[in-house]
Amino acid sequence: MATTNPLISGGVLFSSLLCLLFCSENACAYEGRVRGETMETHHQQHSHVIKISDLLPAPVCSTSTSTPKGNINAKTLLKVVHKHGPCSKHGSKQKAKNHTPTQILLQDQSRVEMIKSRLTNASKGDQVQGSKATIPLHSGHSLGTGNYIVTVGIGSPQKDFSLVFDTGSDLTWIQCQPCVGSCYTQQEPIFNPSKSSSYSNITCKAKECSSLKSAPFIATGCTSSTTCLYAIQYRDQSYSVGYFASETLTIKSSDVFHKFMFGCGENNDGLFGRTAGLLGLGRYNISMISQTYKKYGGLFSYCIPSTSSSTGYLAFGHKGNTISSEVKFTPLLVNSKYPSFYFLDLIGISVGRDKLPINESVFATSGTLIDSGTVITRLQPSAYSALRSSFRQSMSSYPMADALSILDTCYNFTGYDTITIPKIALNFRGGIAVDIDGTGIMYVRTIDQVCLAFAGNSDAGNIAILGNSQQKRLDLIYDIAKNRLGFGPGGCN
Incomplete structure (x- = not known):
């Protein structure tokens, strides 16, 4: 890592960003039933x-095991938990005032507004201009309401990290040492790229950096040593700024992806629920789904559990041809x-x-x-x-x-x-x-x-x-x- 870090000299200022998303009265909801249909039958069917x-x-966390129930024979399966629930190792350390139903709804509205903003502006991110760039110095808020998390391995030797999975984002990023601006509190130790033998910064001249530059809602730039930088900021002022890099990504123990492109964030803020970052499941070419296409064929599935005290799954790929x-x-x-x-x-x-x-x-x-x-x-x-x-x-x-x-x-x-x-x-x-x-x-x-x-x-x-x-x-x-x-x-x- 460079000893003189342009990220601390302000960071990044940009707009446009995350997400997606998504008559009359019906006065006869239960009128005009088929003659002879009983109320009991009606209730059972409707x-x-x-x-x-x-x-x-x-x-307490449910002990039941969630699987795809035969709908799909997945190659790889990760457990999905609610980041504030008892099935999550993060849940017990949350501050209740930030995660009340009312607060969650406010954060949810923030995410929706962010999506609407992205769709309205429909532009790429601005350019990060090295030492001339600036970053918001006030505290951010939640990344919308990315409530559900999975655990993946990053680095060599492998370190496990809990990440919010998000179909509305492309770039996968985690917090990295040194925190030259700020880092929010997370459950696992912050990733140290200097202790991984497979970590490598991506240069500005590399085609991978060009892919990042064309990605929507991400600001890019270069250091004085021509290392590729990224910055992503959300409407609610949450943000991550750092180096665009490659590293080994491990999904379970069997699926290992070398030279996986991700953001190594050294200046981050927001109430991310003590997770280490975000797993981008969007469909652009820098997303996790695109980078693992040869292995999984662009096929993934997930199930959201019924309550925060039960578990779901995130599955990749498919064995065989039958769904x-x-x-x-x-x-x-x-x-x-x-x-x-x-x-x-x-x-x-x-x-x-x-x-x-x-x-x-x-x-x-x-x-x-x-x-x-x-x-x-x-x-x-x-x-x-x-x-x-x-x-x-x-x-x-x-x-x-x-x-x-x-x-x-x-x-x-x-x-x-x-x-x-x-x-x-x-x-x-x-x-x-x-x-x-x-x-x-x-x-x-x-x-x-x-x-x-x-x-x-x-x-x-x-x-x-x-x-x-x-x-x-x-x-x-x-x-x-x-x-x-x-x-x-x-x-x-």
Whole structure:
């Protein structure tokens, strides 16, 4: 590493950045049933009966093992945990005030605003100009709400690090010594590249640096010794600045990738939940998915657990040629202006047995993204209005509660052991109807404030975002080679 470090002399100032993301009232949600259909049959087919206890995280980690349930025979499987839950080694050391449901929703809105900003500006990052660059010196906030983490190995000898996995980011980065500007507190010791025999800085003349320079939302530059620099800053002022480098990446013990390109951040700030950095699962050429394409064929899948006290998985590759017939595929849309993001063609929503009266053009106008880091699904205003109206009508027997931040349809379930809520299905191009798991329909602050886990955008032109609450217990299979996304049932419990 260079002894004179340009990163400390200010750092980096730039804008444009992270992410993706993603009518009338339905007055007949439960009217006009087929004659002879009983209420019991109706509930079985069109409703979820949920134990209140299933909505609440347990104080200890579940001992059950989550696997892809036969939907896909993955080559490599990593355990996914919620970074603030009891299954995470970071969970017990979190400050509760930063991770209340209300705070999480505020951070979630910050991530959505960041995504909207990126889509609006649609530009590359600025240039980092060595000693002339400046970096924000005030404390950053959360990287949106990248709630779910995995553990990978970096360096030779291998050191294990917990990273937020993010389908809305391309660059993988970790904190590195020396912290010439600042480093936030993380659980594992900060990576020291001088103690790894496989670490190497990338020069500005290398083709790898050129790839970084063309990546969206990343600022680049050079040191006086022509070493490639990167800087990534998020809308909420979280940031990472450092050297663009190559290193050995180990996924489990069997899959080793030499000369893996990543960011070695020596100036970082933000409330990253004591994780070491970020694993970029976007589709641009510097992402982990692109760099491991020869091994995994551009195929990965994950399952978000139902609560923070249970585990899910992140899987790579596929052994054999068969994927379960239960998996339903819809096209992954490609937008050359936003090469990192995963777009879907959402065309409708159903509540209970009824398809909501929403014209397909409502969704087509702004489009839809799927994002692992957004918590609450965002919908176009008229689509959300129709969903809310139908849901409220079907829940009219339960007492309502005050709104919670961006969530305006909340209930007081004090005294209930079980509740019955209507099923919600998202309809995608290709005749695909995806049932949302019951635990993904409601967002819980306390038992007397349990809310519908959807929100409306402020403008009809804002993109819809399929958040991770609605992804719970689904085996989501990203098949980049065939430009399709699969929804498999029963991914994790």
